[in-house]
Structures are given as structure tokens and as C-alpha cells.
Amino acid sequence: MEKKIAVYICTGCGIGDALDVDALSNVALKEYKADICKTDAFLCGKDGVAVIKNDIENEGVNTVVVAGCSSRVNADVFNFGPNVIVERANLREQVIWCHPADDEDTQMLAEDYIRMALVKQKNMNLPEPYQVENLSKTIMVVGGGFTGLTAALESAKAGYRTVLVEKEDKLGGYVGKMYKQVPLKPPFTDLEENCIPGLVKAVEEAGVKVYTSATIAKTAGGPGMFDVTINQNGGTVEERVGAIVLATGARPYDASKLAHLGFGQYENVITQSAFEEMVAAGNMEAGKVAFIQCAGSRDQEHLPYCSAACCVESIKQALYVKEKNPEANVYVYYKDIRSNGQYEHFYKKAQQAGVIFIKGDVTAITESDGQLAIEADDKTMGTTSEADEFDLVVLANGMVPTAAFGEMIEEEAEEEAAAAADEPKVVGPTIIKSNMLNLEYRQGPELPELKYGFPDSHYICFPYETRRTGIYAAGVVRAPMDMLSAMEDAAGAALKAVQCVEATAKGEAVHPRSGDMSFPEFNMNRCTQCKRCTEECPFGAINEDEKANPLPNPTRCRRCGTCMGACPERIISFKNYSVPMIGNMVKAIEVPEELDEKPRILVFACENDAMPALDMAGINRLQYNPWVRIIPVRCLGSLNLVWINDAMAKGFDGVLLMGCKHGDDYQCHFMKGSELAEIRLSKISETLNRLGLESERVRATTVNIMDYDKIPAMLDEFAEELEELGPNPMKDFQ
């Protein structure tokens, strides 16, 4: 595309008063030879926008720089369609609102931002979407229990061909074996008939292709083109599917580990599931039953988490006993009754039926003459209490996700690890070989676990965030939950699957860069097979051949640029985001000579959290050091060390990386971006020192969106420390 570049400088909101606009125009026209440069007092107003539109239509402008407010505002106003590149130079929030008006330093800052925007434009192209041939929009659901059946039905009802794979010979899973189920609708008081038979029928009627007694031998490819090998009855079937819902459920916690509650010792101490089957089979005759909650759950020795469903399930089972025999004596021993939300009504219903709830820790279970006795530390009674003559004691033994069973993936080959022993390395997520999807992914065959084997999302706002694009976990395999939640979760995951196949068809990324049509391209000629990209991709998008050549799978890619940042040979780039693009922006910044005593600090800021925080500092008119020049990056994971070189060589006195929080409660939307950047940084400190450059000149910090009040101090303190170090010795070498 032949670029015709136009720069529009808005003088509104005080920009015109604070800055020398003519000088800015000169930068565009004279220094950078922009085709057009215009100023307007109210660029986002109708007339201002009309000027730009007119230039696009009549002057052939196809590349626009808007120098005015932040790209966080007026994005719709300055959107001129898919064929016009628009770049914003933020003169308002990050220049005049946080720096003094009519000031030499402020002016220099503004001019640099114009330069950076122009260079950025020169180095970017309109992305062309990645298109897949033989694309499939089929949704595959793995697991035919309550969640899986629901997910399959929901996606079929949305008009998508759906495939369901179940390892047992019968659909229904854990819920299928239940006598009745907890209420899923108001008034949340009545036991409901088991929904599985109806659900199975509906799934069949909706035309879902069902494979029972089937397991997945292999899942290759990526979204829109997953090639799945299904083993069934000794043979194999191939399905090409677009996206996958993993709904393989959970298993009850191994009760044999609950000997302290009499399991294994006394025949009549049974599990929640055994009780369910007993009632379903019509074999439950007990007149006195105790339910023991948190049998395994909320116990650091067993399952540290709460299994979420057991309280309402036990309430339900207690009601079974009362349904059969209203005179039966039923006791529930609990830590806290967790009948959240409207299940409070269900709890009350059980109380009204006469179920006795005892807040207490069971201290002993004994048996005499076939009847059981329970001793408990009875909290609200303030004493030890005993109850005896139980026919049955039912342990609410919690749940463990099916994804937790199997061997853990070993870390990379020993020798490699040894060779790189002095290099810090990001520890990848744990993957357990649970034999469910058998993904042909370089990073391992299943979804990475988050904690306790649950392949859950780490994000509160984005519960379907997945580290394997196009594969969404749902139901109790994802997190401990009750049936009501699982029902919703199934539909939610189905939506995400549907969304993924639609986006893939258009060549667009899915969350968090949804709609992004760019994707990384590899210049394989220069690849040294170092494996950094294949290891570091947070989404496992890049496979490897035997010679360790990267094999990118663009439909798995989320466009964060981590591979681009990782690559020492700089062979990976996007049409609109590349190592040279940022490098040239660095180089475009004017670095005054040492004698001018105007140091320069380069900031690479994550565009998700740090950039808005910087904007917020401006909105709050917080003043900070005018030596900084800020370059937004997709994610600090995309930080390529050559940019640091460029900056140092150019004479910058310091470089600061502003990324998201990492660690257990990480905030990075690409999982490890900021952490990777810091690790990369640590690798060059030695080099810097060797060059006589203090490694303290380059550092990383974490900023969240609400840290805007700390930004001035953060920058000012860094500047002070740099002053103590003195100017960059490379400054005047260029």
C-alpha cells in the first residue's frame, strides 16, 4: 500500500495554548515529510472530522495521525474504516495535562510523540487476516454428563453442528446416577426429577452426533481445524472440529483416605455417591442417617478447597430420607452451611422437614451392633455431643477434577536445563497427562491446570479465558460448583466455542485482542531453532518439528507478541507490530547532548494497565518528569531486548518497563508477559555492566490501573537515581 500520510493536530482542550503548534507541524511536514498536516481547534467535532474525511475521500489520504487526546477516547470518532490506518499521538493526557504549559521540555515531549507516531505509521501495514481452508464450525463436547450434555444441546440449539464424546457406554455421568436432583429454579425448595433422560433425548433430537464408549486418542491442529482422532469400539473415527468444550467432570474424593471418619472400617459409612445409588435403586431403608460435610474438603490434609456442591447435595439427600420416611431422624454435621444464593430456601426447607443441623467437628465415629455413633465437638451447643443408633453415615466426600488424574509433565530435557542453569527461566504451567484431549501441542497434551488440577481461568472478569485457544473447560472439571452453576457454565463455554469458530473464520483473534486480524509471521531463513518462541508462547500456539523448527498455528495465536519478544534473531513480526517498528520509534526520539542536561528515559508500557494508568495520571493533572518518552506495547512479553540496545545506543539514560503484576495473583492478560520481560532483562544486566553501563539504568516495575497516583513518584525517583548515575556514557557516541 502506497501510504499517503496526513497529520491532524488538535489545538482544543488547551493543547493550542500549551504548545507551539507550528513547531509541531514543522516536525510533521518538514522533518517527516508528511503529505498533509492540518490543525483544528475541535478535531473531534463534526467539522474537524469532516476535514479528515474529506482528505481521505478527495486527497487519497490513507494513513492518519491524530495528535490530540488519548486513544482511550474518541476511538469511534476517529475510525475511518478498515482501509485507513489511524495512529494517535497523545498530546493531551500524556503531555499537556501532566506537564507545564509553554515549557521547552513539554514542547520537546510533544514533538517526540509526533515523531514516534509518524515512524510507527511508516513501519506498519494493514493486517491481512489469516484464513483457514476446510474450516470447521463444528463444536465438540468432551464428556457426556450433565455439563457436557447441556453444552452440546446449547450449541446445537444455536445452530452449530455438535459432536459429543463420552467414555462410558451410556450418557449421563455422575448426575445420571442420581435419584433426584437439587432444584434449579425458583422457589428453590423442591427436589427435581433427574433431568438426564430428558436431556439425552433433547440432545439426540437436536441432532448432536454422539460417540459413547469413546475416548480421544489425539487432537491435532487448532481452532477451526482441530483434527480429532476418536477411539471407539476398537476402531478410530476422525472428526474435524472448530472448537472444543471440555466437560469431563470430577470424581468424588477417594474415601479410602477418610479412615478417620470410619470409611473402610464400618460398612455403613458410605460416600455421597454410594448413597445416591442406594436411594436410586430403592435400597435405602435407613431410619436414622447422619451426613458428614467437608469429608475431605476444606481440609489441608485432603482437599484444601471447598467442593461447593456438597452442602446442597447433602440437603437434598437428607430430604430423600425424609421423603421416604418423614419420621426418620436425619442429622447433618457441618462446618458452615454453604447454601449460597437462593439455596437458602432449600436449607430452610430441610430444616422444616425436621433435619437436624449440627455445627460441629466430628471427633469420633464408632460402631456397636451394626449401628453407628458419632461424637462431635458441638459448637453452638458449647459442648461435646453424641448421637447414636445411626443406620447409615454418609460422607460428603467432595470432588476432584478429572483433569487432576495423571502424571505431571516433566520439565524440559535435563541437559538443556543444565546448560541454561545460570539463566533464570519462566516456569511453565503444570500440565497433567489426564488422557482426555491428548493434544498434539509442543507444551503438553492437556489444558494447563490453574490450581488443584482445575484448568480454570485466572481472571475474575474473564472466567472463560483459556490458555489453549478454542478449548473451554466447563462444569466441575473447571472449578468446584453446584449443578445450577454447571448448567450456566455449560452454556457459557458453548458460547465461547461458537465465538471462537466464528472469529477464526474471519481470521480474527479471540479475547483479549478480539477482532485483531494481525498474526505473527516467521522469517524461517534466519531461525536458529533456539525454541524460545515455542517454549514461551503462553497459549502453546507454536509446535516444533524434529529439528526444533517452530511450526506456528496462527488460529491458536492470541497476538500478544510474546514470541516476537522472545526471538533473539528478530524473525517474528506482525504486519502492524514489529521489532523494527518499535526500534525505529526509539531511534526517532531526539536525545539531547550531554551538555544540554536533558536526560531521556524510555518507558515501555503495557497498553492494558500501564497506559490507562498513565492516562489517569494526566486526567488527575498529576505532574511528572518531562524526560520520559512512553511507548505502548501489546504486552511486555513482546519486549525484544534489541530495543534496550537501541535505547542505550541512542543515548537514553534509562529504560523503565511498566508491566502487570506477576506471581500467584498475576494480572497480565497474557499470563506471563511482564515476568518474561523481567527475566529477559536480568539476562542482559551482565552485558550492560560489561559495556560500562550500569544495569540499574534498565529496570522493570509493575503498575496496575489504579496505581496512577504513584506514577509521578515512580518516574521522578527513577530520574533522580539516573542523575546520580550520571549521563549515559554512550550518549555522545552516536
Next chain:
Amino acid sequence: MANKSILVVGGGISGLTAALEAAEVGHEVYIVEKNPYLGGKVTQINQYFPKLCPPNCGLEINFQRIRKNPRINFFTMAEVESISGQEGNFDVTVKLNPRFVNENCTGCGKCTEACPAERANAFNYGLDKTKAVYLPHEFAFPMKYVIDARACKGAECGKCAQVCEYNAIDLNMEPKTINLNVGAIVWATGWDPYDANKLSYYGFGRYDNVITNVMMERMAALNGPTKGKIVRPTDGKEIKSVAFIQCAGSRDENHLKACSSVCCLASLKHATYVREQYPDAEICIYYIDIRARGKYEDFFTKVQEEANITLIKGKAGEVKEDPSTKKLVVIAEDQVAQEVVEKKFDLVVLATGMAPTTAAAKVPAEMAYDEDGFLVSGANTPGIYAAGCVKNPLDVASAVRDATATALKAIQSTVRGQQ
């Protein structure tokens, strides 16, 4: 031919999610939001449990998604007036209330400097004031000012209009009505904090040092009325002790019959706010059951270990104020100790629960509600779905999950309507 577009009523986290998820599948979506900004209740939350991360982070991403997606149309200061038709073809009238600031607003803030009138800041639950022309909050999306007609002195004052260089102030703006035709409707109008004035035994409204959990969020927030400092409202001084009263309204036949699901975790989170600012403050939580379900149990465990809190099993019965010191006495039956305990605190935080907005304002269509007023999804009118906290009391992650699921239900309605 059915309409494939979807109306989402409510622009909070549930509504935004439902709208974005549907739009990213490829559907045209309209969001109708009654506030002058999108984001709803979560914009007023300081941090989410259990990660203690700022909600603005996720909102920022969601607003980015809106900016980049041409299929999303939104209306702020808008409310649905009527709905007719059926699944696949609903006619909806939407009233657009006057903002008195038009699309010319650049967000420069000159008007606020000129405005002589003040109003109680609803965003901070009345804990401070703004001018009559104000930016709802600094992360407001869209970033446009708005005029509170009840506080504004009107056209004869007109100072804001005089200083605005962009002709953005229109003090004579009138309400407008627009009509939309959509295939499905998602009702995601969320919740209101339960009115703590109704819990007279806790003295809210009479004792200024009794606040609610939502006020605590504002107080702890950097962009809140105290710039993030947790202090005694009566004198702005530091606190040495704080009590959290759980189930203030929830799990109560006289108030909210359901459990509000989030308050236990919210109070545990608030305990971390307090602990961060006051390493030695006494923190007591009065509770019936601590409901930290699923993996939230880890957060409960962590807060117990790290924040050094005292948990008292016993619903707080009463709060009394010492008029001279403004200290508060909380009386409760400590059931483990089997005794009535009276303890003094500088600050009492009521963990008030979630009242669905539909307890007060019904959907203008044939719908069903449960005994607390929560909307029953799709019960009477196919094609109208409830999402998020208007349906169940949910934490944010669950509300987002629910909203995502509901987006699919709405899409199904538009598919069904086509057959």
C-alpha cells in the same frame, strides 16, 4: 424474518459481558444503561476478591472491546419503556434522558471549574460532593460530562455553557424516545445494595460510623471520597478497630430472604484493606456461616492466616453508639463461647446484601419473579432472559459466566425466530 440483533438492558459487568460476547459472535447489539456511564456496580468496587485486583483493569479491556467492535451500540441515561412483540421480533421503546451535555464534550473539565452548584456524589454513596456538572468518575466510559438537573441552577445560571468552547452544553435538552427492533432481550439490570436504613437495630443513618460494605469499597478506593484512606466518618481519624456484620439484611425473612453469596468474601476482602492500612487494628467479623465456596476457601484461609481477624459465630444483634466518643458497641451472642459479648469499635461495616433491581422496577413485559424479586429467566416471555445478579445473587466471576451463557440463549432466540 427474525431480527438477529439483541438488546441488552443494563450496562454493568453482566450486561457488558452479554453484549460483548454476543457481538463477538457476530450479532448487532444494543446496550441500554440508566447511568451516564457503563460499568455499573463494579466501577465502584476497589478490588475484586480473591485476587485483590482492580475492576477497572477488566473494564478497560471490555471498553476496548466496545471501541473496536462496530456491532455494539450503547445508550447511556436510557431506560426501556415498553416491550411488545415476541421472540425473534420485539419492538422496544427506549427513553433517553437528557444528559444536558452533547456529543461535542471533549472531557476537558472547564465546565466543572465554572459550575457554582453542588450535589451529593451518588457514585461515592453520598460520602462527598461533586459539582452539578460533573464527570461521573475518572474512568467513566464514555468520558463525557453530565449535568444533574436536580442540582443545576438552570439556564439562568448557564456558567458552564459560557465557558465551554465546544458548544457541548445544552441546558434545554429534552428526553427523547427511540424505537428498536430486536430478536432477543437480555435483562441485566443487576442489584441495589439493600437499604441499611431498614435495619434500624444497627443504627445506620443515625450513627455516622456505621457504614455499609459498598461504602467501604469507596472509602478504600484511591478515587473515592477519602482518597483510599479508611477513616472514621465522624472525625476523619484513623481507626483502631472495625467490626463487620454479616447478613445485614440477607438470609432474613424480614428483608432479603436469599443469601447474597458475596458478602462473606467481600468482608474478608475488606479485612485485607483494613489490615494493609492498619497493621494493629482489631478486626472482628460477626457471622452465621462463612460462605467461601469452591476455591474461594483459599482466600478465607489466607485472610485468616494473614490478616489476623477474629471471627465471632453469632449474628450481631444490635449496635449502640456512645454519644460522647462516637464509638460503637456491637452486641452479639458468641455461640462458641456461649455468652453475650459487647465489644467497642471505631467503625462498623454492615455487609448489606443484594436486592435485585427488579424488586423495585419490573420488566415491562410478562415475567415471573421469585419472593425477593429476582427475575426468573425466560419463564413467561420466551426471548427475554435474565442475566447476572438480577437473576441470582452472584459474585463477579459467576455473573460473567452467567452473562456469557445468557448471550448464547439470546442468540438461540434469534436463530429459532428464523426458522
Next chain:
Amino acid sequence: MKYSFYPGCSMEATAQANLKSIEAVASALDIQLEEIPDWNCCGATVVSGVVGDFIQQVMTGRNLAIAEPKGQDVVVGCSSCYLSLAVTNKRFKEDEHFRALANQALAEGGLKYDGTLRVRQFLEVVINDVGFDKVARRVKRPLKGLKVAGYVGCQTVRAIPYEFDDPEYPVLMDRLMEALGATATEFPMKARCCGSSQTIPATDIVIDCARKIFDSAAAGGAQVIVTPCPMCQLNLDAYQQRVNQLHGTSFNMPVLFFTQLMAIAFDLAPDAQALKYNIVSPYEALATYGASK
């Protein structure tokens, strides 16, 4: 405005001042009260403890059955009676099984109650049906400067919680006092228990409760206490001296029915003010407002 009226037993003995002032205030406000013919005791809160709620409610139901043909709202002047009548009425309305059974019993006396009436308190009728404005207009001698502790007590607001005012921090009687020109004082104990019918079997309880109430009223600077409840009035009035003896206090706090204060502000006759029944003399505190013997 016409109503059926249930006076209750105390009006014929300890609370004659209540009856007299209600009747006078009612007529001054154009409220017609028609006494339910041959009414019987509602059983108060006591009878249930001997024979159970059902018997007590059937007895109460007899009064409602007698009143039903007139179709008028039933106004009650005594808080305890109101509790009985209101709760019984609610049960007749809402509990079909109860209604059928109770009517079987009432049939023995040739009666039947379908639960069609509304049971109300005189205080609430004055506030909601007459209104503060009309009351204020009727005032002849505003009680300017008089500091009044509005002691609403228990059953007035808690018989049917939230029906009329906040069950624990009611404010409407204070507003009524303000309509008379008086100042309602800060009074945290305004809806706490006076000890009720423990007067005879456990006087200590009443003394203890009364002490706390006086303390609270005095702390708010009240000159007089007003109440709608005969039991409260009796306990606080008749036992005030006893409280002083046992606790070494020196409370001298007249305790009036709110209607007595209305009668004064309306400048009604001494008989309507019925101040002679007050044990703690109100004359001194109310002298400037025209309280008369």
C-alpha cells in the same frame, strides 16, 4: 370518618385517661368511633400462655365477627389489644385452615368471621387518615418549647412489623408531636420494652426496664413522656416513684397518653385531658400550655 372501636379492658380501669382523651380527640378530628357491642377481652399476651394461641385467637375473633357486618375498620386504642386483634385478623385472612376451625368454634355463638376487616390503631388512624397537616390546623395552643420523649413501646410497631412505622426506631409519633408544636427529643429507648405484664409477678423486671427508659428520656432532655400504650403508661407512671426509691434517682417525668397531649394542644376540656388520672403530676410541666385540673 367512621370506625368500629375496640376499647379493651384497661380503658375501664387503669387507663380511663386513655379512653377519655381518645374519645375527645376523635370527636375534635371528626372521627366517629362506634364501640363494638358487647366486646370481650382479647386475652392479651397472657391467655395464650395458658390455653394456647388458638383459644385466644378464637376469643379475639368473636369481637371481629361482631364488628364484621358493619364493614368498618376496627380501631384499637390499646397496644396490647391491637397485637391480639391484628395478629388474629391476619391469621383469619391468610390461614384458611385456621379460619375454618375458628369459625367452627365461633358458630357455637352464632358467629362467623370472614377476615374482611382492617384492624388499626388509633395513633395510626390519626397519622394516616387525618394527617399531620389537619392535626396542626386543629391546634389551638401549640406546645412550643415542650420537649417530649415519644415512647412508642413495643406492640404498636411490632405487632405487624413495618406495617406502620419502623419496628425499632419509629418516628411517626414524633412527627405527630411536632405537629402539636412540641419538640421530639432524641430517645434511643423509644421502642424498648417497659416490662409489660411482669408488673405483678416480677416487679423487678419492670423496675429495671423503666429505669433504663427514664435514663434515656432524661438524657435526651425530655420534660414529659408520651405513649400510645396503656401498659407502658401504667408501668412508667405508677412505678416511677418506686424506681426512684430503689435506684436513688429523682425522676419526675410525667407520662401521658399522646391523646392527652393532643387534648391539651387542642385546648379541650379538663375532662378530655383527663390529667387527674396521672400519678406523676403533669401540671407543673404543662402549666404554660394550659393543662388544667
Next chain:
Amino acid sequence: MEQNNKPVKYDLTFAREIYSLENGSYIKQCMQCGMCAISCATREIMDYSPRQLFNLIKLGKKDEVLQANTMWHCTSCCTCKARCPRGVPLVDVMHDLKKYAIENGYADYPQAAFYKAFWSEVAGRGKVFEGGVTGRYYLIRGLDEVKKAMDMKDVGINMLKHGRLPLLPPKKVKGMGNLKKIIRKAQELQRKEAR
């Protein structure tokens, strides 16, 4: 509560009896929040808070429950009833427990005598006359109580002086015969219902 080390043992027999009382089944829905314990005007002198009493019922501690002063100290102020988050009508439950205690011979408290006196007065006349109730009360309680009453005589004299203790009772209910029939029928129905 029990101070020895032997655990107390759950026995639901007594609980079932209490549940069968007119308002007894409400006890089942108590969720042990303890709101009632704080609400009570006489909590400081109660043996057990209502919550504890309900716990004892659940446990089967008949003697402790029926000998407790809890229900007798209830003043029917309705605070607990208005506040109970589970909607337990505690005042009405207390009525049942009082009735049950009287019927089962656990009625040593002066309040029980007062209650009985009150009921006799109502059953006999259809209306209550304070003088009559007091007389009947002292008949039941005996001389000791009269002595205590003498301590209070100044109160009585004051009331007399102010015309608040008429010596003669008001008129009986005219339809007393019918009222008695109604009560008899109600008692009969009540017995039937209890079964």
C-alpha cells in the same frame, strides 16, 4: 450447660413433642444465628437465650427446658419475633412452652400463677378486671407473695388515689354464655388438632 466430660446425647423424642405444639414446628427452622439472644429485654436474667433453649429442645433436654425461666421472663415485646431472620414467631413459641410447662407440672414461677389467674378472670367474666386478677394471683401464690405485695402498697395506694383502681369490676360480657360455648368448642377443636 453440662459441665462434666460426658458428651450430651441427642434424643429427638422431646423435640418431636415440642414440634407438635401449635407453633412448635417453627423451632425447626432456627438456624442458630443468635439474634433473639440480643433482642430480649430480659436476656440478662434468662437462664438460656431462646436460641440455646431451641438447641436444648433439639438435644432432648426436657427438664432443663421446662424448668428454664426463659419463657416466663418473656414480656411479649415482640423484638425477637420482629427480628428473627428465619421468621420464627418466638413470642408465640414461648406461649406454647408456657402452656406445655403448666400442663406438665413445671409451673413454679410466679408468672405461671399470674397467667392462670388472668385466664380464670377472662374465662369467668369475659373481661379482665385488674383487681380480680391480682386477687386470684395471691390466692394461687400464697402469703409470701402478699408480703411482697405489701412492699408495693404505696404503688397501689397511689393508683387508688388517682382513680385507677376501681374497687368494683366492670360488667361481665353479656353474651358470656355464648362466649363460654365458643371457648369450649375451641378447646375441643384444639385437642383434636393436636392429635
